[in-house]
Amino acid sequence: xxxxxxxxxxxxxxxxxxxxxxxxxxxxxxxxxxxxxxxxxxxxxxxxxxxxxxxxxxxxxxxxxxxxxxxxxxxxxxxxxxxxxxxxxxxxxxxxxxxxxxxxxxxxxxxxxxxxxxxxxxxxxxxxxxxxxxxxxxxxxxxxxxxxxxxxxxxxxxxxxxxxxxxxxxxxxxxxxxxxxxxxxxxxxxxxxxxxxxxxxxxxxxxxxxxxxxxxxxxxxxxxxxxxxxxxxxxxxxxxxxxxxxxxxxxxxxxxxxxxxxx
Amino acid sequence: xxxxxxxxxxxxxxxxxxxxxxxxxxxxxxxxxxxxxxxxxxxxxxxxxxxxxxxxxxxxxxxxxxxxxxxxxxxxxxxxxxxxxxxxxxxxxxxxxxxxxxxxxxxxxxxxxxxxxxxxxxxxxxxxxxxxxxxxxxxxxxxxxxxxxxxxxxxxxxxxxxxxxxxxxxxxxxxxxxxxxxxxxxxxxxxxxxxxxxxxxxxxxxxxxxxxxxxxxxxxxxxxxxxxxxxxxxxxxxxxxxxxxxxxxxxxxxxxxxxxxxxxxxxxxxxxxxxxxxxxxxxxxxxxxxxxxxx
Amino acid sequence: xxxxxxxxxxxxxxxxxxxxxxxxxxxxxxxxxxxxxxxxxxxxxxxxxxxxxxxxxxxxxxxxxxxxxxxxxxxxxxxxxxxxxxxxxxxxxxxxxxxxxxxxxxxxxxxxxxxxxxxxxxxxxxxxxxxxxxxxxxxxxxxxxxxxxxxxxxxxxxxxxxxxxxxxxxxxxxxxxxxxxxxxxxxxxxxxxxxxxxxxxxxxxxxxxxxxxxxxxxxxxxxxxxxxxxxxxxxxxxxxxxxxxxxxxxxxxxxxxxxxxxxxxxxxxxxxxxxxxxxxxxxxxxxxxxxxxxxxxxxxxxxxxxxxxxxxxxxxxxxxxxxxxxxxxxxxxxxxxxxxxxxxxxxxxxxxxxxxxxxxxxxxxxxxxxxxxxxxxxxxxxxxxxxx
Numbered sequence: 001x002x003x004x005x006x007x008x009x010x011x012x013x014x015x016x017x018x019x020x021x022x023x024x025x026x027x028x029x030x031x032x033x034x035x036x037x038x039x040x041x042x043x044x045x046x047x048x049x050x051x052x053x054x055x056x057x058x059x060x061x062x063x064x065x066x067x068x069x070x071x072x073x074x075x076x077x078x079x080x081x082x083x084x085x086x087x088x089x090x091x092x093x094x095x096x097x098x099x100x101x102x103x104x105x106x107x108x109x110x111x112x113x114x115x116x117x118x119x120x121x122x123x124x125x126x127x128x129x130x131x132x133x134x135x136x137x138x139x140x141x142x143x144x145x146x147x148x149x150x151x152x153x154x155x156x157x158x159x160x161x162x163x164x165x166x167x168x169x170x171x172x173x174x175x176x177x178x179x180x181x182x183x184x185x186x187x188x189x190x191x192x193x194x195x196x197x198x199x200x201x202x203x204x205x206x207x208x209x210x211x212x213x214x215x216x217x218x219x220x221x222x223x224x225x226x227x228x229x230x231x232x233x234x235x236x237x238x239x240x241x242x243x244x245x246x247x248x249x250x251x252x253x254x255x256x257x258x259x260x261x262x263x
Numbered sequence: 264x265x266x267x268x269x270x271x272x273x274x275x276x277x278x279x280x281x282x283x284x285x286x287x288x289x290x291x292x293x294x295x296x297x298x299x300x301x302x303x304x305x306x307x308x309x310x311x312x313x314x315x316x317x318x319x320x321x322x323x324x325x326x327x328x329x330x331x332x333x334x335x336x337x338x339x340x341x342x343x344x345x346x347x348x349x350x351x352x353x354x355x356x357x358x359x360x361x362x363x364x365x366x367x368x369x370x371x372x373x374x375x376x377x378x379x380x381x382x383x384x385x386x387x388x389x390x391x392x393x394x395x396x397x398x399x400x401x402x403x404x405x406x407x408x409x410x411x412x413x414x415x416x417x418x419x420x421x422x423x424x425x426x427x428x429x430x431x432x433x434x435x436x437x438x439x440x441x442x443x444x445x446x447x448x449x450x451x452x453x454x455x456x457x458x459x460x461x462x463x464x465x466x467x468x469x470x471x472x473x474x475x476x477x478x479x480x481x482x483x484x485x486x487x488x489x490x491x492x493x494x495x496x497x498x499x500x501x502x503x504x505x506x507x508x509x510x511x512x513x514x515x516x517x518x519x520x521x522x523x524x525x526x527x528x529x530x531x532x533x534x535x536x537x538x539x540x541x542x543x544x545x546x547x548x549x550x551x552x553x554x555x556x557x558x
Numbered sequence: 559x560x561x562x563x564x565x566x567x568x569x570x571x572x573x574x575x576x577x578x579x580x581x582x583x584x585x586x587x588x589x590x591x592x593x594x595x596x597x598x599x600x601x602x603x604x605x606x607x608x609x610x611x612x613x614x615x616x617x618x619x620x621x622x623x624x625x626x627x628x629x630x631x632x633x634x635x636x637x638x639x640x641x642x643x644x645x646x647x648x649x650x651x652x653x654x655x656x657x658x659x660x661x662x663x664x665x666x667x668x669x670x671x672x673x674x675x676x677x678x679x680x681x682x683x684x685x686x687x688x689x690x691x692x693x694x695x696x697x698x699x700x701x702x703x704x705x706x707x708x709x710x711x712x713x714x715x716x717x718x719x720x721x722x723x724x725x726x727x728x729x730x731x732x733x734x735x736x737x738x739x740x741x742x743x744x745x746x747x748x749x750x751x752x753x754x755x756x757x758x759x760x761x762x763x764x765x766x767x768x769x770x771x772x773x774x775x776x777x778x779x780x781x782x783x784x785x786x787x788x789x790x791x792x793x794x795x796x797x798x799x800x801x802x803x804x805x806x807x808x809x810x811x812x813x814x815x816x817x818x819x820x821x822x823x824x825x826x827x828x829x830x831x832x833x834x835x836x837x838x839x840x841x842x843x844x845x846x847x848x849x850x851x852x853x854x855x856x857x858x859x860x861x862x863x864x865x866x867x868x869x870x871x872x873x874x875x876x877x878x879x880x881x882x883x884x885x886x887x888x889x890x891x892x893x894x895x896x897x898x899x900x901x902x903x904x905x906x907x908x909x910x911x912x913x914x915x916x917x918x919x920x921x922x923x924x925x926x927x928x929x930x931x932x933x934x935x936x937x938x939x940x941x942x943x944x945x946x
Contacts, residue, residue: 081811365914526733
């Protein structure tokens with residue numbers, strides 16, 4: 001059975017169709033390693049809306065979404081997060097007054113079990129849990145090369161680093177599936193390459209399947225195992241990068257084609 | 264039935280005063296996204312100004328002069344304490360207005376002293392007959408003046424270029440700024456208008472019974488009114504003010520008879536009870552826009 | 559400094575808890591996460607906090623009873639201010655209703671410890687370790703009841719609703735004369751008794767003021783340390799996340815409703831305890847005390863002291879409380895200020911204007927409050943004589 005199934009989902013806002021009958025699945029199917037599915041499409045194609053449906057921010061009017069066999073549409077955002085679905089945001093959504101450490105520790109929020117009373121005393125279970133969580137967070141700081149920024153409030157960090165901290169926060173959740181919303185938007189070449197390296201490491205070393213939304217065609221074609229192309233909320237094509245690139249409908253909708261469509 | 268109708272008219276009269284105050288809150292809120300807790304002080308200051316000026320210039324000129332004077336005070340407050348805070352969290356600015364309220368009120372109280380000050384208004388507690396009903400003439404004056412002011416205000420927002428600028432800034436400050444709207448001017452205008460309306464409201468509050476140091480509390484009834492109507496709706500402010508006035512008036516007339524177990528003076532807090540009930544059903548008031556969060 | 563810390567963390571990844579090596583001459587080298595996450599993580603902080611605490615206890619014998627009374631009151635207000643800081647500073651839920659929860663605590667404590675057959679409601683439970691938690695818990699329960707509204711409302715809507723709470727509370731407390739004695743009359747406050755010893759009377763331990771002073775100081779330390787612990791725990795982080803960006807908080811797994819309810823609950827617990835203690839000093843509660851002005855005073859303490867810091871809330875409470883004796887002595891210093899309330903300007907007016915002005919000036923010029931001033935001074939001396 002697939003990890004995530006997204007089946008014929010329809011979402012509209014006051015008549016505007018943001019997602020119009022999109023279906024896809026994310027592995028791993030039996031025996032496969034973690035896969036990376038890329039979702040591409042012009043602005044307003046419904047990419048981010050799909051993520052917002054997945055993380056429980058929007059409720060679609062029609063369709064079925066299941067994750068590890070459970071219906072996601074009945075759950076609230078924090079419950080979905082606790083099931084192991086982590087995401088980053090198109091515009092960085094970090095907690096700006098908190099340090100990098102605190103942001104990452106927040107990713108582990110649902111792994112803690114101690115209550116308010118233990119927190120007030122900072123004794124026994126609470127103290128042990130915090131120290132253990134700190135060790136795990138340090139692994140992520142190490143993995144994403146954030147050592148130098150640990151104690152800095154995130155609002156003071158450069159944009160590229162903020163993106164990386166957000167990725168770190170999602171990883172700290174120990175997700176079963178990672179949703180990345182435009183991880184390299186607004187980055188320069190060097191930062192893009194760094195990010196691409198981290199994304200591949202997450203898939204190959206940590207074995208976490210990824211759904212990635214982006215505009216950067218080069219990056220998407222290089223990284224993705226499969227590509228889903230959207231246009232005006234409708235699915236246009238789904239297949240390997242090579243197949244998708246050859247598809248005439250994709251060329252027409254997204255790559256410019258004969259209309260010379262520009263964004 | 265006669266009692267009920269008289270009670271209703273009293274409620275509408277007082278309610279229209281709350282509506283004037285509520286409009287001030289909403290105008291400032293729409294322009295700056297801040298609830299100005301300085302409104303009670305401005306209202307009290309307006310009433311005090313009328314009570315002094317009326318002895319010199321006569322009542323009607325005093326009302327106009329006081330309203331302009333308080334609008335000027337509001338402009339000064341905006342320029343000194345609010346403008347430097349553009350771009351800071353709204354909560355911070357709201358608390359600043361709370362601080363200003365406390366300061367201004369102390370100054371105004373010095374002018375009130377320990378007595379009750381009369382407005383010198385022509386209405387007092389005189390009564391007129393409307394068919395079978397006997398109502399106080401000041402209630403009718405409140406209703407009529409408020410109706411005229413609300414009409415003028417809506418025309419101002421609808422037909423003048425300043426009104427258009429204010430609507431644009433309320434919609435999106437940055438875009439308005441990019442289109443050449445002076446957001447600073449919009450801030451100033453909103454405070455000036457609110458001060459003007461607060462002064463008129465203060466004068467009406469003082470008709471009949473006069474004002475004393477504690478009268479500022481009346482202005483707080485506009486808070487449930489704006490919450491009931493919705494913080495960002497001018498029409499909501501008017502409706503909210505009237506609803507609060509009528510509810511309060513009905514409580515005054517009938518609570519002692521039908522629900523004595525609530526204790527005396529429940530009418531004073533009845534606006535807040537209405538507010539809580541409305542919020543349980545509609546968290547953004549009756550006409551307020553729901554904030555849509557994007558991520 | 560950052561480099562030193564990260565080097566330490568990398569050098570010892572296998573001892574995340576407990577044991578730590580001491581390295582001579584390197585006071586800022588941490589060899590365990592426990593050291594790095596300690597409340598007082600530098601020697602300077604440990605020493606200065608220790609000195610402050612010792613000094614505070616020493617004041618009990620150094621100061622006159624009148625000064626001790628003022629300080630004891632300030633400590634209790636500090637407990638209340640820390641409570642407001644939890645809900646407004648850390649969790650970002652603007653509450654103008656703090657006076658309401660303080661009132662609930664005050665009356666719960668007064669009713670529990672009042673004489674059974676007295677004029678007012680009383681149950682004769684004078685032991686402070688019984689009525690103090692009870693006052694906190696009843697107030698917390700009220701906070702939890704109000705919280706569901708808070709989860710539906712945003713920003714200033716919530717501020718106005720909590721303001722309404724103060725007015726509703728004032729009404730109820732004025733009308734419920736069996737409990738409160740009614741306006742202008744009031745009732746006797748909670749009686750602090752510890753294992754049969756009345757703490758509000760001169761006794762073998764010292765004068766009434768001395769024993770109350772020490773009691774309030776001990777309680778303040780307990781409440782302050784607990785709040786610091788809360789702030790660095792999962793719960794404190796969740797509050798801050800909700801304050802900074804609530805949708806993102808929910809999406810990464812922080813339940814919004816539960817945490818907002820918790821914030822109101824804990825904050826109200828602090829308020830309730832402060833309410834129970836506050837009036838033991840004067841021995842008398844009047845229902846008119848719990849007005850909007852009290853809420854504004856608590857907000858002033860938090861803002862002047864420093865939002866979202868425990869030490870700031872304490873500093874703010876001390877500042878506001880010490881302002882009062884200062885202004886009360888004005889008439890003898892400044893000829894035109896009168897001590898008589900019928901005169902203008904009188905000390906009460908000066909005091910009120912000062913509250914207002916201080917709030918406005920701090921928010922405009924130093925939004926981090928006294929805490930921010932302290933950080934500026936500290937940073938200046940850290941880099942002295944270099945200005946960078």
